Amino acid sequence: MTDVHPPELRVALVGHGFMGAAHSQAFRVAPRFFDLPLAPVMSTLVGRNAAATTAAAEKWGWQKTSNDWHEVVDDPDIDLIDISSPGSTHVEIAVAALAAGKHVLCEKPLANSVEEAEVMAAAAAEAAKKGVFAMVGFTYRRVPAITFARDLVARGALGQIRQVRAAYLQDWLVDEEGPMTWRLDKSKAGSGSLGDIGAHAIDAVQFITGQTLDSVSGLLHTFVTERPLLDESVAQTSLGGAASSERGQVTVDDVALFTARLSGGAIGTFEATRFATGRKNAFRIEIHGSKGALAFDLERENELEFYDAEAPSDLLGFKRILVTEPEHPYFANWWPTGHTIGYEHGFSHQLVDLVNALAAGEQPTPSFADGLQVQRVLEAVERSSDGGSAWTTTA
């Protein structure tokens, strides 16, 4: 800790749903555990509904509110705009913010289409030339077990990667009477399981293996095509709320299944589903290489299983590593050995990496170009599904 206080990074957050809460917690907590070169200031919370925005700002500790995101884009006191609103809003806000010289952190998936993502990536590339940077929020990269998995692959502990198995399993749609929300409306969410949680699977696998998904064969499926509309007169969350007697069309996928060929010669299977009865947030990744293997499950996010194929022949097995030691990514700044962290901590780690990059004048990762590449994979899965699961390139 130095005597001199770090310069401020004044933040506006757009959106106050689930993601808004998670991002607010990161702005509040990260500076208390990590020595940051810039001091985030929770300046403005942006939301369309004045009362709800004010309530959220007060609850989460934002200094002021706005009901029009243009205001923060125009506000000279804002340094960073954090976009946590639905995917359909990303492109307009991000492009305007970057043009106004604001750094941008944008929730995933980057956009609702490749076209939008291309616009965003182009705007980000242009802004970067002026030292204004954009980052997309694939937060799970910053779960210590996943970051450490990447490190293990990078240091060659798995040898040549051959097989990947990624499944993001949730079950919150199993009940056929569960209501419609914006997440089930293609015009707002872009896609269903595919973009919401399948995007995480794509990014995490690419991040860990250092390989990209070059072509895919996919199937999107919707089990329940009509659901009760939400009663708009009752308070609701982004994942649910009170149902009315009317029904609306579900226009996104419940399940996305796809197979992929990766750039380094690996092949992989992917699944994203909200119909995996019994699995609440089971984001599972298994990677098999010529020298070793890894297994991870987000329901046990403080653990990584590692198999060293070069161990003595009677001592082969998956080792359950508690990724809670000072030697593990990000952990030295938290609690003593063996004391766990939870879901929200990944958001703090993301902020740490973003702030460090901004202070250094470097491009934070994943960039909008990275987000665009994931968007292309998502679209390729959709096209493959529309085309009878024919192999489809992602380039």
Next chain:
Amino acid sequence: MTDVHPPELRVALVGHGFMGAAHSQAFRVAPRFFDLPLAPVMSTLVGRNAAATTAAAEKWGWQKTSNDWHEVVDDPDIDLIDISSPGSTHVEIAVAALAAGKHVLCEKPLANSVEEAEVMAAAAAEAAKKGVFAMVGFTYRRVPAITFARDLVARGALGQIRQVRAAYLQDWLVDEEGPMTWRLDKSKAGSGSLGDIGAHAIDAVQFITGQTLDSVSGLLHTFVTERPLLDESVAQTSLGGAASSERGQVTVDDVALFTARLSGGAIGTFEATRFATGRKNAFRIEIHGSKGALAFDLERENELEFYDAEAPSDLLGFKRILVTEPEHPYFANWWPTGHTIGYEHGFSHQLVDLVNALAAGEQPTPSFADGLQVQRVLEAVERSSDGGSAWTTTA
């Protein structure tokens, strides 16, 4: 136990590899734990190599040997011919045996092609009219946890089945210098992981769910296309042996990945691989329905995980059931509660069911027609893979 000794069932076993050992153990053990209506007699072991066959017969307790399977087909003292030789031999032996009025138990996969399987199923149908029966050895149906999974689905504990996830993971080919065996030669084995272990996944899922795989989209992949030839002068097993300096072509798949639409509306992902570094015999099945879910892993074959979605909302979770109680399939005849059984016991259970069906003059299951249907699925996966993973019907 009755006073009257049951009539004999005189058996000839063709093949003395891994499966020969497993079947021999069943003939030896099952009658000691189950009251069988027919008493199996381990009469004749058949193998081409006289010395090896004699040694195996002595080791396993067969009364005599033959080096030509035609002899046991012609032997009036033989009631049942158990075919445990490579897939390429199945059709000829089975058809001849059935024509000669012998019951047949044939290892899976039923044959190396749909054409062969059709011939076998036709022969079996013909023989059945005369009370001569054929069964295919999908032994895992008789693992108590899998049989019990079937029971749970049948009694409605899962509601409507929606998603299936089946993966049979082995890693014995990860070493690129592992030698060629008949299992890697398409002319003998028919296919690789697909027919060897993928067939188990197909049968088990169909058995548990009561649904058939109606169409598939698949990918077969071979990572290592050349391997050292076996040194024929050195003793070897069906899974390995000593390598020579020459190399042979691997003509089967290392990995099979496929997606399926099931007859009852479910969708499923399937994987069969010998390249899943770290997984020795991990045959995993997960089934998600509208009311519940199941999970199984053959590496922990005495356990079945069951999720009841209708439990109280604060008591939801996967229950780890030790399938070792008298109430569970087959278990009352083994050991007291909590005392485990192993891989080989499924073969005893298969024999019990076969003998009971034969004594009752009924068709044992799975029949050759069932085996043919699995063969059609295997072939559809191959055709889909050849055709760019296009959806392919299995009918």
Next chain:
Amino acid sequence: MTDVHPPELRVALVGHGFMGAAHSQAFRVAPRFFDLPLAPVMSTLVGRNAAATTAAAEKWGWQKTSNDWHEVVDDPDIDLIDISSPGSTHVEIAVAALAAGKHVLCEKPLANSVEEAEVMAAAAAEAAKKGVFAMVGFTYRRVPAITFARDLVARGALGQIRQVRAAYLQDWLVDEEGPMTWRLDKSKAGSGSLGDIGAHAIDAVQFITGQTLDSVSGLLHTFVTERPLLDESVAQTSLGGAASSERGQVTVDDVALFTARLSGGAIGTFEATRFATGRKNAFRIEIHGSKGALAFDLERENELEFYDAEAPSDLLGFKRILVTEPEHPYFANWWPTGHTIGYEHGFSHQLVDLVNALAAGEQPTPSFADGLQVQRVLEAVERSSDGGSAWTTTA
């Protein structure tokens, strides 16, 4: 959220080690996720070393510092004094604070001896008459899985409790060259594993079962009796630091093993150790009753295993419940279903319960009387160990 801002609760925190960090996080975070009737204000951080205290205050967000705890006892602006300094300091600070009309939250174990704890409990009883309350920080009561375990027992889901098995396993002393710290010095820490982590086991078991430990038979053991002294010129933490070449006497137990008879007829085994090689923070609790059972491991703190002995006989098994649903204690205020929380969240829950009690003018739990009772159990274990493990009453 109401229009009226809640009244403030102005806090002074004594101590800025590991516990100081955890308590600070609770003051910072809890009000953002829970609607509290009093608004905690992080007023004063107290520590003897001026520079270190100032640095910690700045890092954690305390408004000012003091280097003498008497100052905050005398400060009319302070409402709550949170004592997170070593056990040897508890009695003096707590008694003075209560006498001065400050509420007190005191870390566990309450004191370093029964005598001290008695003084504290008496002071607390006296203060309570005037509406000034004291609480002892057995935080693990507020881990949702443990709170929910208590609920299950209370609603009769386990029937009559018969057996308890509690083990708190750490391994940070396995290395014989690990240095002396105040935690290994009886004059400062009171005891070793026994008071530090065994106290948690005692409190959690009593909390869950609703039974007290009435008599114990115990063994304290120290494997390594001399360790390198810390080099005082180098920065250090409460769990370690840089070693010098001199050695000091370890005067506390490395391991505490004890057996107990509980007030409701149950019997239990307890273990607290810093020598359980490979276990980082494995606080395991198993409870067996006439109708059910529970199992918990802090290394997987978002899970509780529950066994219902009254389930159908073929559906018996331990159910792994993810205690991350809105129906589970404290969870509705955090993240959506399946999203985990970590070690620090228990401190927020503790604060929520404390603030709610203070606002209601009610005694928070566990009280100093509860802390005294645990202290009596700790002392009984020590006396039993000194007396050849003879049974010793705790009353």
Next chain:
Amino acid sequence: MTDVHPPELRVALVGHGFMGAAHSQAFRVAPRFFDLPLAPVMSTLVGRNAAATTAAAEKWGWQKTSNDWHEVVDDPDIDLIDISSPGSTHVEIAVAALAAGKHVLCEKPLANSVEEAEVMAAAAAEAAKKGVFAMVGFTYRRVPAITFARDLVARGALGQIRQVRAAYLQDWLVDEEGPMTWRLDKSKAGSGSLGDIGAHAIDAVQFITGQTLDSVSGLLHTFVTERPLLDESVAQTSLGGAASSERGQVTVDDVALFTARLSGGAIGTFEATRFATGRKNAFRIEIHGSKGALAFDLERENELEFYDAEAPSDLLGFKRILVTEPEHPYFANWWPTGHTIGYEHGFSHQLVDLVNALAAGEQPTPSFADGLQVQRVLEAVERSSDGGSAWTTTA
């Protein structure tokens, strides 16, 4: 396999309960998988009830029966007498058999008292001088995971052993209306959980660590002191049967808890219980040393968990080893990698080791002297429990 047939080892088995079935399976199966230097012949099954003995002999494949054990002691054709009858019968049969020059395999615990065990050990020592050998059946030593655990300790993989945690957990007495059997009658069984399953814990820990339990502090407890008597007119097993309306006194312990000091400086906790609701046959062992640790659970008997404290600091963790590889004890003779074995296989391994020792004219282990030493530990636990859990030496 050699050309010459090995000489016969003609066996008489006394007792046809659960253990009789397990031993019969070993005699039947072991010679088929292992090349034994002597060929066991299942000659005579001995039981008091003529009809039951005849039925069991026929079921299990014994050539003839006897209803008086003296007959097999006197039979010159018998080489080995296998004593699987209740503990109260061991001493008389074993002493007579050894005096008659028969090798003896005797189930554990060796006897119902130290006095009986001393007589047996003396008789065995005398017989050994004449090349007649006695072995006690602590079968779990021959579970591959436990044998391998012993090997790991012996090769120094754990360093100096410091802590042991052994718990044998069953729950078949949880139901208070479960009937009396001979196992609950001290005059027949000697003790309850202590001798039945606690003896396994003692032997396994001593076997793995190479240390003996030198002193103990113990507690025996009986929760249910009266149970319905069995209706003698109805068939029953050694673990249960149909209850009558009369009640009998339970004279053995339901639960045994004890702490021990081991000869090499380790300390350990032990538990044996039939009241661990939800645990069917959970024999768990954990060993912590200065360099590593082990964990085992018989409910997953094909797995051993191993922790190497000398692994890189970011790769520490318990490795789940499937003990099913050719490199693991006994496994090369069974199935291919990853194919599991079950409870009964330990009995085959025990027989293999016995026969090899007899053929070599060497003392098999564990000897009656080993069995006597375990008996002394059992008695010390009882004496300690009677004496208020005071520390009691086992010598």
